Amino acid sequence: MTAEVNDAVAQAFRDEWGQVVATLIRITGDWDLAEECAQDAFALALRTWPRDGVPTKPGAWLTTAARNRATDRLRRAAVGAAKLREVAAMTHEPTVEADEIPDDRLRLMFTCCHPALAPEARVALTLRTLAGLSTAEIARAFLVGEQTMSKRLTRAKQKIKNAGIPYRVPPAHLLPERTPAVLAVLYLLFNEGYSATAGAELVRRTLAAEAIRLARVLVRLMPDEPEAVGLLALMLLHDARRETRLSASGELVTLAEQDRGRWDAAAIGEGVALLDGALRRGRAGPYQVQAAIAACHATAASAEDTDWPQIAALYGRLARLTPxxxxxxxxxxxxxxxxxxxxxxxxxxxxxxxxxxxxxxxxxxxxxxxxxxxxxxxxxxxxxxxxxxxxxxxxxxxxxxxxxxxxxxxx
Structure with a gap:
């Protein structure tokens, strides 16, 4: 097996895991089956891509392979013709209503963030199923043991199954109660991409990019929610520094030593504009305060010009909001x-x-x-x-x- 194919499969996992799993969950309604069939699809890729070559559209290939695996599993389990018709329907995109967000990953996030689930379980389950983070990675993000996190994930999946929690973006009147958990999911997803919890790679760009993409979708869905806007601003302001956080040899470069001329000025401008709009609503929450801290760094002409008293004051306010x-x-x-x-x-x-x-x-x-x-x-x-x-x-x-x-x- 060539190194190129290994790299292609690894890249496809980072890029496509969440979409493949989310699509299978939508169709089968079975979370464990979706993860298992997605894993089977990636294993099949490792066996067949060296022989047949990397497909032009890896995500479509993997979704088809996972769908076929799910069809076989369900057929062998004799679950009935109705369920098989649902799986067969995966070959056709469903009609999307005008007020829906046509993204299975966002549906997955809101399902994971159902109020029937414990807050910690909502975030952990979404990171596992949407981003493909390992149980160990999620456990480190929560500062708990891996066994504790494994039990938490199992209980959350069982709760969704037993309670019949629907796989959908909820109606408008239910959005506010789900929003904090969804924002927490996006925040941890971005953080894992921006500064990985373990391994050789400090920055996992695909995860950070996915968090930003989903945050944009959420802002379109909830344009009047200032914390959603604040979180997107926070992500953009941090991500603007991404290319300068590591040296050419892969060594960590501190904020004070980064080349500010290489920061993404467009991302900084967008982030500051979003933050200003959110703050004008007069409901500053923790994500807006963190974005304000990031803006102090991003807009300082040099490390020496950083307004540290203002940053210290903002952290004092953040400590009162979220001790x-x-x-x-x-x-x-x-x-x-x-x-x-x-x-x-x-x-x-x-x-x-x-x-x-x-x-x-x-x-x-x-x-x-x-x-x-x-x-x-x-x-x-x-x-x-x-x-x-x-x-x-x-x-x-x-x-x-x-x-x-x-x-x-x-x-």
Whole structure:
């Protein structure tokens, strides 16, 4: 099997998994069957593409293969002619009403975000079925154990089956109660693409692009929901820096060291305009506040021109809206830049003593940076070593190792 075919299958998985699974769920109504048949389709691709070549439209090929597998499974299970007719209908696109969003992935998101499901389960299930994230990846995103997450996913699927939750974008009057969970799904999906939780690849561009695409669809569906607009603005403002986050050799480049001339000015302009429109509605939520923080960075002419007092104040507001130790850690960074490293370190030490972020590599990494700036190199080196042990991507480990070498060289 050639490396090119392996790469093509891997790329097809990133690009097409969510669409294949969502389409099968729409037709069969069986979540486990949809995932299993999608997996079978990718396995078939690994066997046949080396012989027949990579198809012109991998997504269509994979959907057809998965559909055929589902047809065979259902026929063997003798579920009845009606169900078989539904599966056969996959060869024809259904008629879409004018007020519907013709995207199975968006239907899948709203189904996963049904209020009958626990909030954590809604997000986790969508990331598993829509984005194809592994259980381990989702568990890390939630800072829980893999076994805990596996049980959560199983219970969520069973709940959908037993409750007969419909696979659809809900009517307009039900949209508000589903929106927070849908936004959370998009946010985690973008974050996993923007900064992967594990592996050799820090940036998974397909996931980030998919999150932005779905966010645009959601904004078209709910143009009067400022948090949906705020989230899209946040994604665009972060994604504008994507090409500068890694060096040509794949090394991590910090925000202060990035070439701002290579940032995507069009994405920044769109993000700022969206944010301004959302804020004018007078209902600033956490995504709008985070977008405002991102806008402070994106519009600063240089790292030295960054308005750190404003960013620290915005993090203070975000902490009141959505209290969390991660927000407090980010506020500590901003305070450390606005008021000096000693002020930031006091906040970090309080977080460390609380144990709220135990096992989270950015806590010791942040502490190490503040100690380095205070010229406490021996303590900084110990903190960098702690962060190195906890980091889950190769890119971050290399960055931390370089920082460790730097402070050890000063001793």
């Amino acid at each position: 969390s130790p991660v927000v407090e850690l980010n506020r500590a960074v901003a305070v450390g830049m606005a008021d000096g490293p000693a002020a930031g370190l006091r906040l970090v030490e309080a977080l460390r003593e609380s144990g709220a972020l135990a096992g989270y590599h950015l806590l010791p990494a942040t502490r190490a940076d503040l100690l380095r700036r205070l010229h406490r190199d021996a303590e900084a080196a110990a903190a960098y070593r702690e962060a190195l042990e906890l980091a889950t991507t190769d890119t971050e480990r290399r960055y931390l190792a370089k920082r460790l070498d730097d402070v050890e060289g000063h001793r």
